[in-house]
Amino acid sequence: MSLENYRQQPAVFAAFAAPTLIWLLLFFIAPLGIIWLYSFGENVSLVDIETTWTLDNYARIFQPEVLVLLWRSLWIAGISTLVCLVIAYPVALVIATAHPDKKPWLLLLIMLPFWTNLLIRTYALLNILGTRGRLNDVLGWLWETTNTLLTKFGLGEFQLIGESFTPLKFLGTPGGVIFGIVYVSLPFAILPIYSSLERLDKSYLEASLDLGAGQWRTFYHVLLPLTAAGVVTAGIITFIPALGQFLTPDLLGRGQVDMIANVIERQFKRANDWPFGSALSLFLLYITFVLLAVRSFYDARKAHRS
Amino acid sequence: MKANTKKPFEYSRKWSLRLVFLTTMVFLYAPIIVLVVFSFNNSRRGGNVIWKGFTTKYYGKAFANEELMLAFANSMTIAVTSTIISVFLGAMTAIFLWRFRFPFKPLAEGLVSLPIIIPEICMGVSLAMFFSSLDLWTSGDTPWPFNLSNIILAHITFSFPFAAMVIRTRLQNFNREMEEAAKDLGASEYRVFRDILLPHMRPGLIAAALLTFTLSLDDFVITFFTSGPNTVTFPVKIYSMVRFSITPEINAASTILIVLTLLLTFAALRYQRITDISNDG
Amino acid sequence: MADSDANTIVSLNNIGKHFGKVKALDNVSIDIKEGEIFALLGPSGCGKSTLLRIISGFENPTEGELLLDGKDMTRTAPNKRPVNMVFQSYAVFPHMSVADNVGYGLKMDKLLVDEITTRVDTALAQVHLDQFKHRMPDQLSGGQKQRVALARALVKQPRVLLLDEPLSALDAKLRDAMRLELVKLQETVGVTFIIVTHDQSEALAMADRVAVLEAGKLRQVDTPTALYNHPVDAFVADFIGKVHTFDVQHIERQDNHVRVTSDELGELTLPLNKLPERISTGAQVNASSVLAFRPEALKVNLANEPTASTASTETNQANEIQLPGFLGDIAFQGQHSIVEITRGDKPSVSAIVDHSSLSALQTQPIGTPIVARCALSDLMLLPAQ
Ligand SMILES: Nc1ncnc2c1ncn2[C@@H]1O[C@H](COP(=O)(O)OP(=O)(O)O)[C@@H](O)[C@H]1O
Numbered sequence A: 001m002s003l004e005n006y007r008q009q010p011a012v013f014a015a016f017a018a019p020t021l022i023w024l025l026l027f028f029i030a031p032l033g034i035i036w037l038y039s040f041g042e043n044v045s046l047v048d049i050e051t052t053w054t055l056d057n058y059a060r061i062f063q064p065e066v067l068v069l070l071w072r073s074l075w076i077a078g079i080s081t082l083v084c085l086v087i088a089y090p091v092a093l094v095i096a097t098a099h100p101d102k103k104p105w106l107l108l109l110i111m112l113p114f115w116t117n118l119l120i121r122t123y124a125l126l127n128i129l130g131t132r133g134r135l136n137d138v139l140g141w142l143w144e145t146t147n148t149l150l151t152k153f154g155l156g157e158f159q160l161i162g163e164s165f166t167p168l169k170f171l172g173t174p175g176g177v178i179f180g181i182v183y184v185s186l187p188f189a190i191l192p193i194y195s196s197l198e199r200l201d202k203s204y205l206e207a208s209l210d211l212g213a214g215q216w217r218t219f220y221h222v223l224l225p226l227t228a229a230g231v232v233t234a235g236i237i238t239f240i241p242a243l244g245q246f247l248t249p250d251l252l253g254r255g256q257v258d259m260i261a262n263v264i265e266r267q268f269k270r271a272n273d274w275p276f277g278s279a280l281s282l283f284l285l286y287i288t289f290v291l292l293a294v295r296s297f298y299d300a301r302k303a304h305r306s
Numbered sequence B: 001m002k003a004n005t006k007k008p009f010e011y012s013r014k015w016s017l018r019l020v021f022l023t024t025m026v027f028l029y030a031p032i033i034v035l036v037v038f039s040f041n042n043s044r045r046g047g048n049v050i051w052k053g054f055t056t057k058y059y060g061k062a063f064a065n066e067e068l069m070l071a072f073a074n075s076m077t078i079a080v081t082s083t084i085i086s087v088f089l090g091a092m093t094a095i096f097l098w099r100f101r102f103p104f105k106p107l108a109e110g111l112v113s114l115p116i117i118i119p120e121i122c123m124g125v126s127l128a129m130f131f132s133s134l135d136l137w138t139s140g141d142t143p144w145p146f147n148l149s150n151i152i153l154a155h156i157t158f159s160f161p162f163a164a165m166v167i168r169t170r171l172q173n174f175n176r177e178m179e180e181a182a183k184d185l186g187a188s189e190y191r192v193f194r195d196i197l198l199p200h201m202r203p204g205l206i207a208a209a210l211l212t213f214t215l216s217l218d219d220f221v222i223t224f225f226t227s228g229p230n231t232v233t234f235p236v237k238i239y240s241m242v243r244f245s246i247t248p249e250i251n252a253a254s255t256i257l258i259v260l261t262l263l264l265t266f267a268a269l270r271y272q273r274i275t276d277i278s279n280d281g
Numbered sequence C: 001m002a003d004s005d006a007n008t009i010v011s012l013n014n015i016g017k018h019f020g021k022v023k024a025l026d027n028v029s030i031d032i033k034e035g036e037i038f039a040l041l042g043p044s045g046c047g048k049s050t051l052l053r054i055i056s057g058f059e060n061p062t063e064g065e066l067l068l069d070g071k072d073m074t075r076t077a078p079n080k081r082p083v084n085m086v087f088q089s090y091a092v093f094p095h096m097s098v099a100d101n102v103g104y105g106l107k108m109d110k111l112l113v114d115e116i117t118t119r120v121d122t123a124l125a126q127v128h129l130d131q132f133k134h135r136m137p138d139q140l141s142g143g144q145k146q147r148v149a150l151a152r153a154l155v156k157q158p159r160v161l162l163l164d165e166p167l168s169a170l171d172a173k174l175r176d177a178m179r180l181e182l183v184k185l186q187e188t189v190g191v192t193f194i195i196v197t198h199d200q201s202e203a204l205a206m207a208d209r210v211a212v213l214e215a216g217k218l219r220q221v222d223t224p225t226a227l228y229n230h231p232v233d234a235f236v237a238d239f240i241g242k243v244h245t246f247d248v249q250h251i252e253r254q255d256n257h258v259r260v261t262s263d264e265l266g267e268l269t270l271p272l273n274k275l276p277e278r279i280s281t282g283a284q285v286n287a288s289s290v291l292a293f294r295p296e297a298l299k300v301n302l303a304n305e306p307t308a309s310t311a312s313t314e315t316n317q318a319n320e321i322q323l324p325g326f327l328g329d330i331a332f333q334g335q336h337s338i339v340e341i342t343r344g345d346k347p348s349v350s351a352i353v354d355h356s357s358l359s360a361l362q363t364q365p366i367g368t369p370i371v372a373r374c375a376l377s378d379l380m381l382l383p384a385q
């Protein structure tokens, strides 16, 4: 049945729509409006900000220190997203082609950690990634095993994998931060790819396999192009929160791998430079909008073609 | 679309893909399991390095930590209040978006989903500035629980769009003939709403409530910005403990929250199929 | 059963309905009599449901008026009309028991609990669901859900019961049983039934009168026999049962008959009084028309059998036409059989033949020359559209 025109029942429509719209206006648009005003302002005293329509705060974004920070945020988020996609695709493929009865449970397995508090998940990694943490334990064990095997084959004296195992340093390095971001955002990447695989007309694949193409060639020439939209969505949906990550660089980066959000936080909590913090927040928001626009452009072009 | 059950693609049978899946599961779960296991570690300092025997004393310590327990009470109060209001607001949103055709509808839909999309830090910062510039900061001597109102407002703002999404999905498969049948039998608009639409929405309302409750409990970033020195929530408290020093007590506190989330998730599963959730992604 | 001089209970006067640019109904006028089963018949999308929804109040007509019991109810709210509806999906409330579903309308009328209980029990007995009173809808079959919907509407004692495609969701066997049961139920309760259907056999079997709609326009309102024997145009003839049509090149009206020229059937003279109004009044004479007959009007003989005339001429000047052809497939149907007559590159025709005539044909090989004959009195001259 079709939708009702709001003019048929204006009172009912208003009664249902007004609370939402007022709420969003008051607690979403107005706050964004305030930092928008602040981003054109100057500190006149410790707590007072005057909107002078200066562009200084935006100009500061393009200073070398900040550009270095932006660049680091972009590449860390970018690499994290790529790693997520590379892991997510096969995982989604396994779920999408699993027996229908098993599917919901496999999905639940993916979602469950995602429902756990972000702080706790990050803290859990803190325990794993230390120099004496569990990950280094595992790596050390792998080294030992390989070394023993090599010795057995009479290759012990060449020390092909080093004299002894040196624990790797994750905390305070970009590697650790990327590990953390991948850990907390993997479900974001898996779900869109999974749903694009679900929606796929499976006869294309059958046709391809039928025509003698191998599984890998089918994957490359048929499956991947057909699910490209899902991969793009997954990429964007992973990249946006990754770019704005605060906790991971804060706890795992130990202040040595700051990203945008950490600098924003510092402007508000310590440096007390609200105008610059506001400009940086809005800049992050604009990047988000650009990415969403890219996605809808991609969707529109796809819709236009078909 | 349903999967082709007769001719499943061999991908899920390939051992290499299975290995990737298994490794991913280990990657996702191992850190959490280690955290839970080490909450029982009988070691005072750096409790996550060496296993020194089993103890539950850190749970006792966590429960005896008054600040932590106040933070827990705060978190619960915030979660309950924001859930009630979010579900109410989300239901209204879902109904008007589902029911009516009106000018600028895509704009309204976009606006409603914006809080879901924008980076948390932007929302946290803007709400913090909003409260401070309007002098709405709850001061140190506001009586409990009114000193939590800023955080509650913030939580409602980011969680009611999720509630609206879940409830709208439920409304989407409402058969409008039900509504007409009730009217045909003499029911007024109000009776149709009360007797027919509301009972249909109920599973959606429950699922939305469980989801928003979890979201509220889980949030760190936005709460971190909108909380004052006297209004600390459980995650914010754990954060300050982590920054101070790492002890098994933190593991114990975290485990409590993990168990709570698990219980809520399983309760949610009774009302919503997991596939529905995945389709929203 | 309706008698011919019963009161008009529903009066549709010049109803029109637009959905934006779509014209769902165009100037439809029908009078429905008290106590009859009235069917709205037509192909999918012709506007039947829209017409029903106008009577129930879920749509407002763009033009025209609706009288219920003589009162103008064109814009009365659905919950204020003395009509009730059985929906296509049945719309049984899933969270209420069978008894609560049936009692819902009475509760809305604020009746006392005791009265509700007795009336619900009576209504459930009428549809043979007394045993299922406390069941929930998900424990019922499709047919049982439909009975709940029927009882729920009838318990309100409406002046008119509206049924939208009531049998379409049932499986074939249940459908036939339910046809009979609906007719019996209507006889018991005496309420006027208006039934929407796209299935002509359903309409013919159940209804006292049928309205045939096509693309939002009313084609004909009549009893099933009149529709079958005297369709007003080729659309109705084709929609109600099977019909073979032949193009007509020329029509010439004379005093009390018309002369018709057809390439295939030759020149024929048909009496005026047997023709549809649009032709007999001359309104259609210059527009395109067709000659038509139904398969059961054909009689089939072997070509060499002695008959009134030889097979060489196609048209007999006396009182019948002849179509020479060859024996095709024979489909056994129980009481009768359907014989296909192939005619080279012309479209083949089929005849319905009883057992006695069949025996002569059955022994012949396919391709045997035969002749099909149709009495002039069985021939219909119809406007093509
Ligand atoms: N609510 C509506 N909005 C727009 N068009 C409609 C609506 N309802 C029906 N129509 C159109 O009106 C025509 C008649 O529909 P309907 O009465 O449902 O046909 P039927 O029941 O005979 O199959 C169709 O072309 C249909 O698409």
Ligand SMILES: [Mg+2]
Binding pocket: C048, C049, C165
């Ligand atoms: Mg219909």
